[in-house]
Amino acid sequence: MAQKNRLKYILLGLLKEKKQTGYDLAKSFDSDIGEFWNANHSQIYPLLKRMEQASLIDHELDTVGEKLEKKTYFLTALGQQSFEDWLKSPSEMGGAHDEFILKLYFINDARSPLLSTMISEQEKYHNAKLAQLQAQFKAKFPTDKEVQANFGHSLVLRHAIEREKGYRSWLEEINQTLEN
Amino acid sequence: MAQKNRLKYILLGLLKEKKQTGYDLAKSFDSDIGEFWNANHSQIYPLLKRMEQASLIDHELDTVGEKLEKKTYFLTALGQQSFEDWLKSPSEMGGAHDEFILKLYFINDARSPLLSTMISEQEKYHNAKLAQLQAQFKAKFPTDKEVQANFGHSLVLRHAIEREKGYRSWLEEINQTLEN
DNA sequence: GTCGTCATGTAATAAGTTACATGATTTG
DNA sequence: CAAATCATGTAACTTATTACATGACGAC
Numbered sequence: 001m002a003q004k005n006r007l008k009y010i011l012l013g014l015l016k017e018k019k020q021t022g023y024d025l026a027k028s029f030d031s032d033i034g035e036f037w038n039a040n041h042s043q044i045y046p047l048l049k050r051m052e053q054a055s056l057i058d059h060e061l062d063t064v065g066e067k068l069e070k071k072t073y074f075l076t077a078l079g080q081q082s083f084e085d086w087l088k089s090p091s092e093m094g095g096a097h098d099e100f101i102l103k104l105y106f107i108n109d110a111r112s113p114l115l116s117t118m119i120s121e122q123e124k125y126h127n128a129k130l131a132q133l134q135a136q137f138k139a140k141f142p143t144d145k146e147v148q149a150n151f152g153h154s155l156v157l158r159h160a161i162e163r164e165k166g167y168r169s170w171l172e173e174i175n176q177t178l179e180n
Numbered sequence: 181m182a183q184k185n186r187l188k189y190i191l192l193g194l195l196k197e198k199k200q201t202g203y204d205l206a207k208s209f210d211s212d213i214g215e216f217w218n219a220n221h222s223q224i225y226p227l228l229k230r231m232e233q234a235s236l237i238d239h240e241l242d243t244v245g246e247k248l249e250k251k252t253y254f255l256t257a258l259g260q261q262s263f264e265d266w267l268k269s270p271s272e273m274g275g276a277h278d279e280f281i282l283k284l285y286f287i288n289d290a291r292s293p294l295l296s297t298m299i300s301e302q303e304k305y306h307n308a309k310l311a312q313l314q315a316q317f318k319a320k321f322p323t324d325k326e327v328q329a330n331f332g333h334s335l336v337l338r339h340a341i342e343r344e345k346g347y348r349s350w351l352e353e354i355n356q357t358l359e360n
Numbered sequence: 361g362t363c364g365t366c367a368t369g370t371a372a373t374a375a376g377t378t379a380c381a382t383g384a385t386t387t388g
Numbered sequence: 389c390a391a392a393t394c395a396t397g398t399a400a401c402t403t404a405t406t407a408c409a410t411g412a413c414g415a416c
Contacts, residue, residue, distance in 0.1 A: 005402085005403085006277075006279060006282065007403080007404090009282070010282060013285070013286040016286070017286075017288075021366090021367070021368090022367080022368070022369095023366060023367050023368075024366095032285070033282075033285055035276065036276055036277070036278055036281050036282055036285070037277065037282060038404090039404080040404080040405065040406085041367090041368080041369085042369080042370080042371095042404090042405075042406080042407090043403075043404060043405080045368060045369060045370090046369085046370085047403095064366080064367085064412080064413070065412070065413055065414090066412080066413090067411090067412065067413095068366075068367065068411085068412045068413065069367085069368090070366080070367060070368085071367090071368080083286075086283070087283050087286065087287070087294055088294065090301065091279040091280040091283060091298075091301070091302070092279050093279075093280075093305060093309075096215065096216055096276055096277070096278075096343075097186075097216070097217065097276070097277065098216055098276075099186060099271040099272050099273075100271040100273075101216050101336055101339055102186060102189070102190060102213075102216055102217060103266070103267050103271060104332045104335050104336055104339075105193070105212075105213055105216070105332045105333060105335075105336045106193040106196070106197075106263075106267065106332055107267070107331065107332040108197075108329070108330050108331050108332045108333065109331060110328060110331040114267055114268065118271075121270065121271070122271070125273060129273075148290060149288070150288050151287065151288050151289060151290040152284045152285050152286055152287040152288045153285060153288065155284050155285075155354060156281055156284055156285045158350065158353070159281055159284075159350055162346050162349070162350050163276075163343075163346060165346075166342050166343060166345075166346035169342070170338065170339055170342045173338070174335060185374085185375085187375080187376090201394090201395070201396090202395080202396070202397095203393095203394060203395050203396075218376090219376080220376075220377070220378085221395090221396080221397085222376090222377075222378080222379090222397080222398080222399095223375075223376060223377080225396065225397060225398090226397085226398085244384080244385070244394080244395085245384065245385055245386090246384080246385090247383090247384065247385095248383085248384045248385065248394080248395065249395085249396090250394085250395060250396085251395090251396080
């Protein structure tokens, strides 16, 4: 995808919240934001360099132990501005990528023997996912105080939870249709 | 995305349903399947060539009018097999790309003045989208007969509809939270 | 002292977008 | 006869994945 460089803005956003290393940034995609975007360190490190050349970010060198140097990146004024501009720009829609749905699209016979295993595989996955997200929400937002302090984060998690609930009920609906 | 060549399987699936040209295939992404994947003709034409070299598909030349030649592609036995194998393989999860949610993630102050316009922009879009999808469903699947004949298609559309409903109620939920 | 994690990079390849380029046919 | 659509392709570029490569630090 030669897209609109969304990763750049994600990194700016993450760095705006807290100055951190490329390694830290890469880990961010393991939870929360990972529900809606992903990136590997091999994509992040070169991009950070380019962003620094573009004066969007800068870094300081911190030494851990004796030798290990790490680069802690932070936003410049230009980076701040660029990020705000992105937030204000209209959001582009679409881009859902779901391989299971892709497959379903091609199964036009409701009696296909493939359906039952495919669906139960999905149910298993999405049930686990839902449980995991709900646990995550409870852990991160136990009271309203945490929600207030991280409103955006909470909304995104809630969206992921709603998505999974919707997915699950859609799968159930399919099962019911199949039973008739 | 150096992914798992999902487009290849989509093209195989579409060609399995009906032999058609690259141009036709490109148009398929304007509706239905476009809810879950997209591709341009500039990606499709070269891929068709490679798929033909790999003996997954073959083509016949049809002449339209006096001069215009079009290549009508169809599956080979190998292509059939490759497609069936894909259907049977486990589906990989994740890959939702939603720029609006990405932005929300970074708006951690519930009082941000950006929120209201962003949300109403989204409501407008998703309401329109929902209406469009529902109209599409009614047009393509007016009775149970059509659903039976194109079960997979109907499920995918239903999923898109459920997705939009979920999105809408999530946005409403946000509005309610904001009013307090 | 080794195993897991921290930490940073590059290279090769694949996938996807945008722009360039051309020409025929159909519809109004 | 002009505009929309049909039809096919290439080129340049960006984005993303997988694999290769190295080494330090911390905990047990």
